[in-house]
Amino acid sequence: MNEIQYIGETLWPRHLGQLLIVTGFVTAIGAALAYFFSEKSKEGLTNNPWLKTGNWAFTVHGVSIIGLMALIFYVMLNKMYEYAYAFNHVSDDLPFKYMFSAFWEGQEGSFLLWMFWHIILGWVLIWKAGHWRAPVMMVLALIQVFLTSMILGFYLPFGDGSSKIGINPIILLREVQxxxxxxxxxxxxxxxxxxxxxxLQNYWMTIHPPTTFLGFASAAIPFCFVVAALWRQDYKGWLKPTLKWALFSGFTLGTGILMGSAWAYEALTFGGYWAWDPVENMSLVPWLIIIAGIHTNLIAKSTGHSIRATMIFYLLAFCLVVYSTxxxxxxxxxxxxxxxFTEMGLENQLVIFILFFLFLGLGLFFKRYNSIPTVxxxxxxxxxxxxxxxxxxxxxxxSTLITYSTSLPVFNAIxxxxxxxxxxxxxxxxxxxxNQHQLWVAVLMSILTGISIAMRYRGTNWQNYKPKFWGITLFAAAIAAVITWLLLFWLNIVAWQYVLLLFAAVFAFMINLDYLILRIKGNIKASGSAIAHLGFAMMIFGIIATGVNKTYISSNVFAQSGLLEGxxxxxxxxxxxxxxxxxxxxRGYIATYQGDHFDGITRSFDIDFVKIDEDANPIAEFTLSPNVQYDKRFSKIEAANPDIRRRPLExxxxxxxxxxxxxxxxxxxREIEDSLRFETYYMGLGDTTFTSKHFIVLDEIHHEILHPEKDPAAKDDIALTLQMRIHSLDSDTIYTALPGISLRGAFVFRYPEQIDPLNMRLQLSDTLIDDLFLAETALDFTTYEVARGETFEYNDFTIRFVDVNQEPWHPSYDPIDGDIALSAILEVTSKLTGSVERTEPVYLIRDAIQTNFKTMVPEAGLHFRFTRIDPNSGKMTFLVAEQAMKTFDLPVxxxxxxxxxxxxxxxxxxxxGLNFFWLGSVFMMLGLLLSLIVRLRAKLG
Amino acid sequence: MKKIHIVAGLLLIGAVVLLIISTSDLGTYYTFSEAELLEDNRNVKVIGLLSKDKEMVYQPEIDPNRFSFYMKDEAGEERQVILLSEKPQDFEMSEQLVLTGRFINGVFTAREMLMKCPSKYQDDEIFVRSEI
Structure with missing residues (x-):
């Protein structure tokens, strides 16, 4: 078979990309090996050739992967659809601001993002990690080996030819499809x-994945330190640097998760901020384990207890990150x-990834178990x-309980x-x-945050401190009981379990507040944990408040009950x-849908809400405008975006x-249009017409469009509106309809009227245009020659030539430089009705050729032409014809x-009370950040 | 024995109890006929494929919380289903459905539904630039 020579493809990114992938993979292996020998050689930091080699190899690895990302970005930015990744994730109309979102929408891109953060963190480690550099970087480089293998796209030379290692992100579309x-x-x-x-075309998609992946990536660093410590058998020195990394990871991953939660609430239609969805759970669990690790790490640093537990937590945190992946x-x-995501053939590779690091970490841990010091x-x-x-x-x-339940599909598969x-x-x-098990976890956690912060490390000077401890604890418990009781008036809680949780949360809040204000006296350096725990307590409170009192107010109990028996x-x-x-x-509101409006492809619906009390008296009024987004061609709705009224408590x-x-x-x-059955009724002015369910009176005929949807700036050549009154046969309501039809240039515009309550649509038949726009030949013109200011008589009309207009306007006239154009202002008075109308027929000389544009006075049924100007007498020639508008047999x-x-x-x-959740989570993250900053500054100072 | 071991032991016992409790509310996927035979009023999950050729009725003017369609369960039995919610966006495109609900007056009445739409990774369709 002949190779096809494809036209227009840009192939250099394909070759360069391949080179970068291979370089990235090889240098990651190289870096891991070099760091391994560096650690083995036990030489110093300054003059260790292996260490230098490792640093170089890791740097080349980093540059290759970041270069590859830049290359993919370049391909996407230039819409090179010959590349599968560009084809699958961008389109011609995708704005630049969503280019990053498109980059990490796909699996390959998100792997690259993850690797990117490891590289950045790796560079920080090379710079800052001191003597821990070699062993820590060895583990990180090993992780990078596995991650790079995910983007290798290397087909195995055995088997059925479909087994492959990784998916190449810079592969051509024709290579995969x-x-x-x-x-x-x-x-x-x-x-x-x-x-x-x-x-995903949303700013959350731009910031949520990079933050979460930074959290995931930083969870690897404590893992690296634990492996390094076990390898070196240095069980104390790692605690301090690792704590900072764990705090960083707790902060970034926590922020990432909360961003996802905020996104789910305000932009997606999940109807809440947390749904215990497996994907949510599996980002939460590594975070929880890191938080557990931070606590035991603090214990280990202060007392020497819990080193083993800290190691286990940090080892598991990273393995859980990979498991969640x-x-x-x-x-x-x-x-x-x-x-x-749906499967992409990376399952086995991911399983090997988890098992490798699980065995590396836990294997080493249990091998060293007895040599790990305990107090x-x-x-x-x-x-x-x-x-x-x-x-x-x-x-x-x-975390174990969450992981167990989330892993059910895995157990099933096994x-x-x-x-x-x-x-x-x-x-x-x-x-x-x-909820039924996490409730108890939350109760215990809340009470323990309270008790432990009231205690001192090692129980220092307990005899003297004892009364104070009990004082604080019992006082906080008493106040918490009172506040809980008061809160029950606001929150409608029935189950005693939730009351208990509420009490526990308020207790934790009080005792941490006491600690913050009275014991450390607002000392900002020592306040990280108290702020985080205050945040935790508020979060729990927010969860209870929203959880037990989430109400669908979009429900009308009277209208809806009994619709479904049982x-x-x-x-x-x-x-x-x-x-x-x-x-x-x-429920508690009166809602009125007022109308909708378009802004580009977004259609917003304005809904007025009136909050009412039990006696239906209005308390508050507000308007919300949720919207839907159509696709670019308005062919279908693509997304519905919520609108939220935020108030402090609700x-x-x-x-x-x-x-x-x-x-x-x-x-x-189209289906609905096709299903409509139109019948034509012939109506006369003042007549009543009976349809199957209604009767209709034709009240008036207008010679302009009165329909609200008419663009007021557009001028019609001729127009007709039939004003009708519609009576329903079975109710007293009367509806008015103003269906219209008009001619603008060569286009016919129809203005149908829909009477929704009657399921009725009225439209004027196209043949009416023909009636209006009689062929010129059918008109019988009479010629008049008049001077300005003169009057002449035509049938039942008196016509006065008022003046000449030097700037004439006519729908069919398009002015050009060099035109000589005039219009005559004619005033038409009916002798029968006395009504006065004005019209301006146009006279034009263009390129020495005389021409003119006809006008019509529809009310009078008169047509006018302005055909000649006598240069000597100054008199002007007008042609007038009458063609009265038919007022019967009008087809509707x-x-x-x-x-x-x-x-x-x-x-x-x-x-x-949802804001307690957000406020609490912000406090929690601030607490973590504060603890991190205090520790980073301590090192510098 | 250290105090902390006693407390840890108690916690572990608590954890095991919670684990057992949480395992007790696990179910399996049911077929329509199995779900119909259930005596108690509990909600179960039925997995199946949307019958695209059968009618789908959603008339919000009459009841905005009633959407009826047909689904073929894993045993191959096709039944009418009522979803107590609106007709979801792009419903026609979905293939596999996971319903949570129970039989009420002989009709499977679902309170929740998870749809699985064919992913863009799977379809081999190449979007051809359309002529406008």
Missing amino acids: DAPIFANAEYLELITGSGLNIL YLVRSGILEDTSVHA QKEEDWNSREFWMFIGAMVIAIG IQTFDPLYASKVIEDPISHY MEDEDLLSNIVLIKGEPMFM DIFTRISRLPAQQIDLESA EIAENVPRSDFIVLEAIKFQ
């Missing part, structure tokens, strides 16, 4: 990118998660470390390989499933229909869950099976 189009040498002219999912990317969560004297029950350690254990237990008939186990209701939980029914202009009673979240079918996509609109097309188009389906949720 086998489509007939590639038989065409100029295929590139024909294809266009599929672009970025519109849900596996869960998200292997496709195993397809049935249980809303946002998992012989046990922790006193009155010491801070005792309760902190228990707190860390509680976090670990909570069991099914041995027993294909095994029925998959599945969580039936994730929210209640997770359904008790009407609370679940989340949607309500709002008809334009009709106020609707909902959020109202609204979302358009559905629109009338004809507004969702073109196909449905009416359909009476039109689906309503004047409503929206709305989902509205009330969240109480």
